[in-house]
Amino acid sequence: MLDNLNWWEIGALLLLALLIFGDRLPAVISDGLRMLRNLRSMARNATSDLSKELGTDIQLEDLHPKAFIRKHLLSEEDEQAIRKPLQGVYDNLRADVTGVHNELKDVANAADLRSNGRTSTATSGTSAPAQRASYDDAT
Template sequence: MFDVGLGEMAVLVVLALVIFGDKLPQVAGQAGRMLRQFRQMADSAKADLQEGLGPEFKDFDLNDLNPKTFVRKHLFEDEPGGGLTANGSGVFDDEPSYATTAHQLDGKKPPFDDEAT
């Protein structure tokens, strides 16, 4: 959990007991209420956004804006109309494989450009 070990967690608990003392349950309750309010605000903002976009975007999901999800959805999923698809090894189907490239070079080293980035 947050890359915190057992010893570090124990130190945090002891520190919280020293700082807050007998008011620790009240502070924890207030923190829980704040988190609940933040979640409710985020859910209502998401619902308002989806409502404001209209029926054209009823399938729109905010998780689609995550770059990893966007790339996975648009580049690696099979589409019936074609487009880029990836084979099981993660190499695009229309790219030459290493074996094909090595055969074309006839055992010679590939060209190397010192100034390439």
């Protein structure tokens, strides 16, 4: 949450909190921290109770519906049966992306070779005076 705030914004928020709450600011902060601790404790208790009821180890992240179904309701065979049709599509897509990536590398290398070839002829003196003369005429 605080990753999106810079030091000036944090300082402005603290100053605003001091102006709003005044002498009560330490009590408000301690009440907020106590509430946060209580919420975390309630979440831990709820996951442990759910874990005891289901007879399996459940983490807080496992409570997401997709993760819960995948981990606790599907067997290994069911998950493989669901993934099998999509695996071929994934493999084909990955091969296509790899091919496009390799072709782009080849094009970039060819462009680098062409640009290096032009700069070497420009430094040899054959086309540099012509370029300089056209630049002088334009001014």
